[in-house]
Amino acid sequence: MSYIVNKNDRLHVSVEDLTHDGAGVAKVEGYPLFIPGTLPGEEVEVHVTKTLKNYGFAKLLEIKKPSADRIIPPCHVFPTCGGCQIQHLSYEAQLEQKRKSVRDVIDRIAKLPHVPVHPVKGMEDPWRYRNKSQIPFSTRDGEVISGFYQSKTHKIVDTDVCIIQTEEADAIMTAVKRELHSLGIETYDERTHRGMLRHVVVRKARATGEVMVVLVTLKKKFPQKDAVVELIRRTVPGVTSIMQNINSEKTNVIFGNETLGLYGQSVIIDSIGDIQFEISARSFYQVNPVQTEVLYKQALDYAQLTGEETVIDAYCGIGTISLFLAQQAKEVYGVEIVPQAIEDAKRNAELNGISNAYFEAGAAEDVIPRWYAEGKRFDVLVVDPPRKGCDEKLLQTILRYKPKRVVYVSCNPGTLARDLRILEDGGYRTEEVQPVDMFPQSSHVESVAWLEIGL
């Protein structure tokens, strides 16, 4: 079989687009070539490394004409480290790129070219935003290394600094790395399933400044624990909680089931807007606190509550959106599949003196039809599903009972667009889509869509 493009060809191409994982796309007589490290608008020399039937890959040799939006990535391990994909694109251009990618699926998949997709709400300072770091430790050539996994691998890219995580996380990562050997602690080895320290997790509550450090160890018996606690407290005097989590399994999952206190409190307290949250070692919590507030405000704006409404928050996690909505609604019903998260949600409602929020553990697609069958009625439905989007059964329930307004919070524009089409076909009208940048420097984008039932 012959292709327009062959392996080992050297070509001069124009880059037109950017993929989700940050590779530039050039078309050679309609045949797409993916070229990591390039940007739309650039003219480049490339070496073709692989050709498949419908697309191929090439390596960048030389940039003939750079994009006006290209910048020098500030991080020294970019792009080897898989954490960020688009540090070489100016922040303004990142936001425009994200708007374009949402616009594209709203046009193509949702078939809603007339629906406004607003400019992405971005951050004033798009660095040091992550409130949680999960740092793997290992040993290479006798040296302790720690950092982040290279994209799609389990190979650690060793670094002392990550400029999207907190300064506290940098300090703890580096101090533990430097001192580990002298403390007599071995790092965990995935192949032999031996060695004590697996991960160090650092979480910071932005509003209160409280910091939690979790040491994930292979065994419960951890003779050097006092020395590590000492080291961490000396490194970051503001640490308020140090925990040990035991993970004895041969697994990629970071946490095991058992968590013990080593120092201070077992939770840290953060707040979003006026609502306080208790975060424990394993609680799910949004990782960008500044933008979480922007996202939730947007959802609240689109919900247009007057105090009279009964609202559902489906896929509610630890009840963050629910408690936000509860301040302005008559009642909020939250549903979430992880029972522990529902326990957290109930405790957080109590902590804030909120008595009009109810939570139930279960699958949204099972629990919501049951609520309706029991005679409950809802004015507004907020959904915030995982990447795969809403379950078909939940969409059918929405179409059957037709709550007046739906606010759809989505971390995946593709499945959002698919679900908007289904809701449109069932009689809903999409009014607006507002993307929010929760993950600067990465190619992810979050969106909020507002729908009303048509007459």
Ligand code: SAH
């Ligand atoms: N709204 C929350 C969490 C959103 S993440 C926040 O902003 O923090 C999506 C959540 O959906 C996760 O907590 C996940 O556990 C939950 N989930 C996944 N499948 C589900 C299902 N079928 N029914 C209910 N919840 C589900």
